Amino acid sequence: MPVCPMPVRIDAPGPVTLVPATVTGASRWVTERFHLTTGEDGAPALLATALPRSLLPELTVSPLTRGDTNPLQRVFDGMSPESRRMRFLAATPVMAPHMAVRLADVDHASHGCWVAGLEGEPVGIGRYIRTSDDPAVAEIALEVVDTCQGQGVGRVLLDVIGTAAADAGIASLFWLMDETNRRVRLLAAPLGGRFTRDSGVLEGTTGLPPVAPLDAVRIVRCARAARRRAAERTAA
Numbered sequence: 001m002p003v004c005p006m007p008v009r010i011d012a013p014g015p016v017t018l019v020p021a022t023v024t025g026a027s028r029w030v031t032e033r034f035h036l037t038t039g040e041d042g043a044p045a046l047l048a049t050a051l052p053r054s055l056l057p058e059l060t061v062s063p064l065t066r067g068d069t070n071p072l073q074r075v076f077d078g079m080s081p082e083s084r085r086m087r088f089l090a091a092t093p094v095m096a097p098h099m100a101v102r103l104a105d106v107d108h109a110s111h112g113c114w115v116a117g118l119e120g121e122p123v124g125i126g127r128y129i130r131t132s133d134d135p136a137v138a139e140i141a142l143e144v145v146d147t148c149q150g151q152g153v154g155r156v157l158l159d160v161i162g163t164a165a166a167d168a169g170i171a172s173l174f175w176l177m178d179e180t181n182r183r184v185r186l187l188a189a190p191l192g193g194r195f196t197r198d199s200g201v202l203e204g205t206t207g208l209p210p211v212a213p214l215d216a217v218r219i220v221r222c223a224r225a226a227r228r229r230a231a232e233r234t235a236a
């Protein structure tokens with residue numbers, strides 16, 4: 001597929017502006033936001049509090065248990081056709097069983113997936129999948145149910161999966177996004193990198209999100225426990 005060679009700015013509010021320069025953003029100042037808790041399955045999980053500009057009181061963020069398609073289906077069910085199109089870059093009316101199985105096939109090393117929960121309900125999914133071309137690069141995907149969009153859930157998930165991916169040896173995130181997807185552009189833009197546009201799709205590789213050191217320690221603790229559990233399930 002031919003790719004437009006001109007880098008594009010992804011932090012602009014309106015239509016994408018072509019600029020002959022690398023997109024770089026100032027890193028955000030981050031303060032401690034995550035606390036350790038225990039998930040429904042007894043495994044270490046995170047509690048995210050004080051979400052900036054959000055009406056949500058707090059979120060749990062837990063590593064997906066290998067093979068558990070239920071939260072994936074519930075989040076998919078909470079997304080409108082337009083949100084699903086933004087996520088999968090094609091009309092996706094249903095989550096086919098083989099797709100759910102593939103998306104739940106996590107090892108938390110090459111394929112990590114975390115679930116954001118609000119009052120016990122899954123409301124968002126963050127995922128990274130190591131690319132076959134370069135083991136230091138992972139493709140990222142985010143999805144949030146429509147009723148919780150614009151409340152900072154995507155930002156929380158990005159910070160968690162970025163940190164978990166770093167602990168698994170990932171150095172860069174690969175993004176594919178619809179060019180009209182303002183929220184995901186705003187998430188990716190501060191991470192720097194170069195984006196190109198082809199047929200309405202922006203594609204680019206960025207750095208990882210900055211996370212406060214104590215938060216990173218807590219995220220990594222959950223990620224390593226999830227990796228061990230996934231390996232045990234495979235061995236069993």
Ligand SMILES: CC(C)(COP(=O)(O)OP(=O)(O)OC[C@H]1O[C@@H](n2cnc3c(N)ncnc32)[C@H](O)[C@@H]1OP(=O)(O)O)[C@@H](O)C(=O)NCCC(=O)NCCS
Binds near residue numbers: 140181182186
């Ligand atoms: C894209 C998506 C994951 C973002 O998650 P979200 O929880 O809705 O987004 P957030 O609330 O974390 O906001 C992300 C950014 O957009 C900004 N934003 C959110 N709502 C906004 C609005 N109504 N107007 C302008 N900016 C807005 C936020 O300020 C934030 O940027 P900041 O952290 O620098 O302030 C979510 O909207 C979604 O699931 N969309 C459909 C599927 C999709 O597009 N997936 C992405 C494929 S990679």
